Amino acid sequence: MRGRRGRGSGVVGIFFLAVIVVLAGCGYYLYTSKIFERNAPVINLSNQIYWNLKSSIPLIIKDDTGIKSAKVSLSDGSKKINLIDTKFDIIKPEVKLEISLPKGTLLDKSANYQLEIEANDVSKWNFFTGNKLDALINVAVDTQRPDIYVLNQSYKITRGGAAAVVFRASDEMLKELYIETNAKKQFKVTPFHKDGYYASLVAWPASEDSFSAYVIAKDMAGNENRTRIKYYLQDKKYKVSNIALNDEFLGGKITDLVNRYAQDPSQIQGVAKFKFVNETLRNQSEGAIGSKTKDVLEDSLNKFFLKPFYPLKNGQAVASFGDHRFYSMNKEPVSESWHLGLDLASIAGAPIIASNDGEVVFADEDGIYGLGVAVYHGFGLYSLYAHCSSSNVKVGDKVKAGEVIAHTGSSGLAFGDHLHFGVIIQGVEVRPEEWMDKKWMEDNIYKILENSRKSIDSRK
Incomplete structure (x- = not known):
């Protein structure tokens, strides 16, 4: 009798050991399988953004397994405007959306707004409900373009030659500031003399038949201003x-x-x-x-x-x-x-x-x-x-x-x-003859900078 009980308890022990091994295997599978990953989706936006209400805001959502759905709404604390509510038929680990206001929407530009963003992935974690992202993004509404004022510039620019410009640019949230020509060449600008003023040399390539140049300013909200620099264009026929x-x-x-x-x-x-x-x-x-x-x-x-x-x-x-x-x-x-x-x-x-x-x-x-x-x-x-x-x-x-x-x-x-x-x-090669000519340098570069400096000093 004791021998039979010993054999029976041994079978039970083996059964429980097998159950433990199976459970351990299942637990390991759940822990390591991508199907049961535990990371919530992530987005490309910080907790503070600036919006001009006209342009759309690019929203990128990424996840380890794939995005199942996404919702975006804009709230001022009392009312909510639904902007995006979508489920994805094709599951991808990255989706790109554009957040924009419905046509005809009027907002109080002085109010405080938040974007509420929800995203769910296709993971089987959390009892097959998946991982969820809940994000609140503070929105600063800014519809004002940066201010640009050209203070002084060289009177003319010759094909193949150079010129100078001094200007003022202001915006509390200034993001980009540069000069761009009709050939899409960008010239970097340098802070000049006092805060808010900038200067640059620009060049008209000899191989380009036409030339125009604009000061371009962009702010954090996506507002843009572009002001033309009014040079007299002097064509030159080269050999x-x-x-x-x-x-x-x-x-x-x-x-x-x-x-x-x-x-x-x-x-x-x-x-x-x-x-x-x-x-x-x-x-x-x-x-x-x-x-x-x-x-x-x-x-x-x-x-x-x-x-x-x-x-x-x-x-x-x-x-x-x-x-x-x-x-x-x-x-x-x-x-x-x-x-x-x-x-x-x-x-x-x-x-x-x-x-x-x-x-x-x-x-x-x-x-x-x-x-x-x-x-x-x-x-x-x-x-x-x-x-x-x-x-x-x-x-x-x-x-x-x-x-x-x-x-x-x-x-x-x-x-x-x-x-x-x-x-x-x-990076643009220009006429060496201009920079070998003392009078040209004085009239087209140094007087522009000096007169601009005096004008800036005279302003309060």
Whole structure:
């Protein structure tokens, strides 16, 4: 009898052990399975947003398993306006919605509002009801556009040239402030002299037939103001050169550059060599210089003054800025380019002299430019020295006016010893001749800044 009871209790023990193992397995499954995940959905909005009531508010909801439903309402504490109430037929881990007011809705702009956001996921957690997000977002209603007032600007801008502008911009919740041209180029602006005032240099690329520029201000609520800077536009006709290529030309410096920079030089033959150098390599080289010269490095500006640039003693111009070059082979069009610098020559290996103080931002080999040096002088303005045979500086060096920074040469796409001198404003190459002209600099830049400073000081 005792033996039978022992066998029976053993069976019961094994049964309970099996039950425990099964329950443990189920518990582990519930704990680790994605179907039973326990994380509530999350949204992209902070607990405080600004709304102009006109534009929609992008709402992004994310979840580990997928979003089942979403509700959004706007409440002032006494009444509620339903904005979104949707169930999703296709379950996704991320949904994008647009929160907007129904047409004809009138709100008290001085009242305090909250967005109430609910979202449910498809998890089987919480007894198969899933996880739920409940969020309250404070809404500050702001329908007022930022204020912009252009205080002063250069009277004119020449195609390929530069100009200055000083303006005032104000908004308690200012988010973005910049200048944008009709070609969608954006220029950063710099706080100028006193709070609320800003200044910038702008540039009209030589390759663009038309030009317009706007100060654009956006606030946290999405309100935007854009004010045109009223420059007189002075067109300039640049030299057009038609250059016939030949096999001898393709076999010299062009082949050398292909062999140095192409990934597989053997696959590039004939006129394709020139297209590689003049298009692919040129784009890479200009892009590298552009990336190093696009920023404004100071946080604020009170004064800005440079002496006219005179980088090469007794230098004679051998090629002009803005030369639009068209290349052909056997009378068939091959390629084209813009020469965006002033070529100066004197003697071989001539010293290149810094005309103004600055900081070296580039000193390296760069494709068609060969060995080049770029120096920052403030207010978004840079100078470029290319085709050098040697360099005396490195990135980060502070150079002083009168210092020899490099020597002329024929590196890169150069067919004789000379200096390719360039002036760049926030990545846009402009006419060096303007920055070599003391009167132009005085009339178009320094007087604008000085008169603006006096006008700001005279205001209460």
